[in-house]
Amino acid sequence: MNDPFETLGLPRTFDIDLRAVEQRFRDLSRAMHPDRFADKAPAERRLAAEQTVTLNDAFRLIRDKMNRVLTLLAAAGRPIHETARAEPGLLMEIMELREAIDDARTDGRPAEALQRRVDARIDDEESALREAFDGTSFPPVGERLDRAYNAGVRLKYLYRLRDELDALE
Amino acid sequence: MGLLQIFDPSAKPTPVGIDLGTTNSLVAWVSDGAPTSVLDCDDDPIVPSVVAFLPDGQIIVGKEALAYLYTQPRETIVSVKRYMGRGFDDAETRRERGYQFAPAREGQANVVRFVVHGREVTPVEVSALILKELKRRAEDKLGSIAGAVITVPAYFDDAQRQATKDAARLAGLEVLRLVNEPTAAALAYGIGTNRTTGTYAVYDLGGGTFDITILSLDDGVFQVRSTGGDSQLGGDDMDRAVALHMLALAGQSEPFDQGVWRAAMLEARRVKHELTDKSESAFELELASSAAPKTFAKAITRSELDALILGVVERTGPACKRALKDAGIDGKSLDGVVLVGGSTRVPLVRSFVAKLFQQEPLTDIDPDQVVALGAAVQADILAGTQQHDALVVDVTPLSLGIETMGGIVEKILARNSTIPCARAQQFTTYADGQTGFDIHVLQGERELARDCRSLARFKLDGIKPQTAGAARLLVTFRVDENGMLTVAAKDEATGKEHSVEVKPSYGLTDEDVEKMLLESYEHAEEDLRARQLTERVVEAEQVIAATKKALAKDGDLLDEDERAELDGALAALERAVQARDSEGLRRRTESLDQASVPLAERRMNRAMREAMKGRSVDSVESEVAHARGVDSHVTEHTARREH
Known part of the structure; x- marks a missing residue:
């Protein structure tokens, strides 16, 4: 599989400048989108379509945070498998938060306090990823990688929780 | 318009853009860089999407077909787009009053079939008749045409898109691309008004479909961020609400006489149009009865209309909110909201949009024509004439x-x-x-x-x-x-x-469509074969021209052997063109295609390297804080599979 960071010509970092990435995406689209090859030979048109599929996929994987985390960890040799579960402590915490969200939904109450709490938890976990994938050396090893992996597993739950909170409005 | 038009037989065929609408259809092309609609002899660009099947087998399309709505409502098909890609058992099919549908039969494709004078026609065939009419108009004006970009609602699903493509095939039109209507509109706007950057919403409420698209425009790239809508919501639904109200006022109850219902729908539309500028509109209903026909007359005010259609207009709200959220932007931060589609002339729609997006919408380009104009621009781009340096990057509307x-x-x-x-x-x-x-x-x-x-x-x-x-x-x-x-x-x-x-x-x-093609006498077998040969010659000539151009520019990328192989394949195909040998053309085109792979790959790599060089990605370390909305949104709920 193509490495999405490589496809977009970016360093493998957790933090990205979304505007710059979008700019790069547009520049590459301009160079390889099939529409730019309408009057070219069929072999070039096919190639353009294939490359664009790869480019679009790379953009999708990097633009979205959870996908970016999964991509980085897989590239570092520690993929998060579908069956990966967070430790019981976090699962309890998630369940408790989810109940609170349900209550807020049924009462039609604003969930600002909940939102702040989830955001703070997310910030915490993200810092481990930020540190492991800071663009200096890749792949991270030892404890740095372990911490990043565990943070990635937790974020799977936490991002989903934040989506649910966002849907409350 | 001149009485006589003389075509240059060597002139290049013109690519066209077609807006195949629920209520109206148009065809447009690009003339000296400016998209222009094809007009009829009354200087009207609009072809009503109406097809009348007469008892003697005659088929009438467009304005002239409207007259038959009253005299033979069952055999005069309007709003056929609502049935495209729909099945016999769909709620939409059952809801519509006024047609006779053939019952579903075992082993038959699940499509709607209208019964007209004892025969059955599918929505694809009816749409093909409208497309043929548009094609005829375009050919009258432009000589020969080189394929068409046809627009579809962004929210059309796969079956609806396929039905549209099938209709084009039946009409003998080469489809250059299906383009989403709001995206086409944005393209026309961007090019027509010289807007070069910003994020815009396109609110497209037509006769039978609603789309909302959020897109950003940057240096010629039209990048769609999100889209949403309802492919069964539009002006028709407003007309239906008004017609039901008028019939209720007249003391009528369901089931209505077919002719009475159709006439009421038309009258409702007229009243709706009139209430765009006026505060009150009088209406008249012909109530057929076995005893004696009688007329019912009354008036409807703007505020009554608003109350009747509020439900329809409000149904567009949730899709707009979701599209904004998917794009990670709020209404007031948009650089503009573009109105598209005839139904956006309704004052209530305009005020609803203004309130929803917290800004006054833009209407610089005629909302009835803007989609066809944008389609013409895209057709021009796809034909490689390069009068416009624009690129459309679109999305899929449904998971x-x-x-x-x-x-x-x-x-x-x-x-x-x-x-x-x-x-x-x-x-x-x-x-x-x-x-x-x-x-x-x-x-x-x-x-x-x-x-x-x-x-x-x-x-x-x-x-x-x-x-x-x-x-x-x-x-x-x-x-x-x-x-x-x-x-x-x-x-x-x-x-x-x-x-x-x-x-x-x-x-x-595919077989159904093939059969329909064969059934129409214009496509008898010899005809098909002659057409195939012509198509192969045209294709071969295109490939030859494209390959020669690529060689002239980047021939240095090939080594001697590769070059010799490619030159050989080129010469062989040129000979096949001379010989007009259909099978030889097919084979030689394929060989040339094979031989051109190395050149294609190297050219692509060169182009990509240049694109990467163009601009460096600065400040990758700093995450743009306010972009969180876009960034975190698309989180997939199913974990990614390893493959």
Whole structure:
């Protein structure tokens, strides 16, 4: 599989400048989108379509945070498998938060306090990823990688929780 | 307009853009860089999407067909677009008053069939008649035409898109691309008003469909961020609400006489149009009765109209909010809201949009023409004439998934994925000796298969019987530039392509369309063969020209042997063109294609390197804080599979 960071010509970092990435995406689209090859030979048109599929996929994987985390960890040799579960402590915490969200939904109450709490938890976990994938050396090893992996597993739950909170409005 | 037009026989065929609308259709082309609609002899660009089938077999399309709405309402088809890609059992089919539908029959494709004077016609055939009329108009004006970009609602599903393509094929039109209506409108806006940057919403409320699209425009790239809508919502629904109200005032109750109902619908539309500028509009209903026809007359005020259609207008709200959220932007931060579609002339719609997006919408370009004009620009771009340096990057409106155990849908491609896109998924046999898979593909956002729109069943047969889990197939789901799905399967062990049989849930099969083509006398067999030869010659000439151009520019990328092979293949194809040998053309075109692969690859690499060099990605370390909305949104709920 193509490495999405490589496809977009970016360093493998957790933090990205979304505007710059979008700019790069547009520049590459301009160079390889099939529409730019309408009057070219069929072999070039096919190639353009294939490359664009790869480019679009790379953009999708990097633009979205959870996908970016999964991509980085897989590239570092520690993929998060579908069956990966967070430790019981976090699962309890998630369940408790989810109940609170349900209550807020049924009462039609604003969930600002909940939102702040989830955001703070997310910030915490993200810092481990930020540190492991800071663009200096890749792949991270030892404890740095372990911490990043565990943070990635937790974020799977936490991002989903934040989506649910966002849907409350 | 001149009385006589003389065409230069050597003139290049013109690519056209077609807006195949629920109520009205238009065709446009680009003339000296400016998109222009084709006008009729009254200088009117609009062809009403109405087809009348007369008892003597005559078929009338457009303005002249409108007269038959009163005299033969069942055989005069309006708003056929609402039936495209729909089945006999769809709620929409059953809701419509005024037509006679043929009953569903076992073993027949699940499509709507109108009964007209004892024969059955499908929506695809009716749409093809409208397209033929547009084609005829364009040819009268432009001589020969070189394919068409046809617009579809962004929210059209796969079956609806396929039906549109089938209609074009029946009409003898080469489809350059299906383009989403709001995107086409944005293209016309961007080029027509010289707007070069910013994020815009396109609110497109037509006769029968509603789309909302959020897109950003940057240096000629029109990038769609999100889209949403309802392919069964539009001005027709307002007319229906008004017609029902008028008939109720007249003391009529269901079921209505067909003619009375059609007349009421037309009168309702007229009243709605009149209330755009006036505060009150008088109406008259002819109430046919067996005893004596009588007339009922009364008036409707603007505020009465508003109350009647409020429900319809409000139904557009949730899709707008979701599209904004998917794009990670709020209404007031948009640089503009563009109104498209005839229904956006209704004052209530305008005030609703202004309130929803917290800004006054833009109406600089005629909302009835803007989609066709944009389609013409895209056709011009795709024909390679390069009068405009614009690029459209669009998305798929609906999530695509497959049915898994227990009727649960597993998402494969999320909505708002940039197209073209593809995702591969591994399938393994779960029983000993299993020789096939049945993959049920659905479109929609809901979690249960029964709540999503069934798209097709793909059958993979002929797997060598082995123990469970031994056979592995890699199935690739691909959404192309037209927003349409293709499925390919490959045996992982052998790398061999595996055939996939497609059974569309709604719509005609390829064979159905083929049969319809053969049935129309214009496409008798010799005709087909002559056409095939012409098509192959045209294709070969295009490939030759493209290859020579590529060689002239980047010939240095090939070594001597590669160059010799390519030159040989070129010469062979040129000879086949001279000989007008159909089979030879097919083979030589293919050989040239093979021989041009190395050049294509190297040219592509060169182009990509240059694109990367163009601008450096600065400040990658700092995350733009306010972009969180866009950034965190598309989180997929199904974990990514390793493949």
